[in-house]
Amino acid sequence: xxxxxxxxxxxxxxxxxxxxxxxxxxxxxxxxxxxxxxxxxxxxxxxxxxxxxxxxxxxxxxxxxxxxxxxxxxxxxxxxxxxxxxxxxxxxxxxxxxxxxxxxxxxxxxxxxxxxxxxxxxxxxxxxxxxxxxxxxxxxxxxxxxxxxxxxxxxx
Numbered sequence: 001x002x003x004x005x006x007x008x009x010x011x012x013x014x015x016x017x018x019x020x021x022x023x024x025x026x027x028x029x030x031x032x033x034x035x036x037x038x039x040x041x042x043x044x045x046x047x048x049x050x051x052x053x054x055x056x057x058x059x060x061x062x063x064x065x066x067x068x069x070x071x072x073x074x075x076x077x078x079x080x081x082x083x084x085x086x087x088x089x090x091x092x093x094x095x096x097x098x099x100x101x102x103x104x105x106x107x108x109x110x111x112x113x114x115x116x117x118x119x120x121x122x123x124x125x126x127x128x129x130x131x132x133x134x135x136x137x138x139x140x141x142x143x144x145x146x147x148x149x150x151x152x153x154x155x156x
Contacts, residue, residue: 027100
């Protein structure tokens with residue numbers, strides 16, 4: 001009996017490991033395609049009903065509206081590069097959903113955090129939601145919040 005329990009446990013662990021490796025590869029492809037300004041490959045990593053959340057509070061895109069935003073940049077060979085420093089993956093719902101967060105480095109923005117959800121589809125793992133945020137050290141957060149409040153007063 002113990003032998004069967006061990007086999008089942010190893011199978012489950014192996015399945016989770018394969019799913020996480022594959023999902024991590026999709027995220028790597030996503031970042032590389034953005035860096036290469038490769039429109040087709042970039043959007044192929046996303047589910048058809050994907051949602052992209054940008055750093056500005058107004059930036060909530062469907063896959064289609066994000067394609068419209070990205071196309072002028074990528075068509076001129078202008079992408080963006082985020083290097084992964086650290087990535088965490090959490091598998092859920094019987095190996096069909098993976099939540100992730102990743103610490104990133106970008107030349108213009110410095111440290112950022114990407115987070116979101118991948119789903120296992122008939123066409124493989126796809127990004128269902130991606131959320132990009134700036135990482136603000138606690139020691140300067142009050143200055144950043146004050147600056148944002150002042151900006152909003154001037155623009156609203």
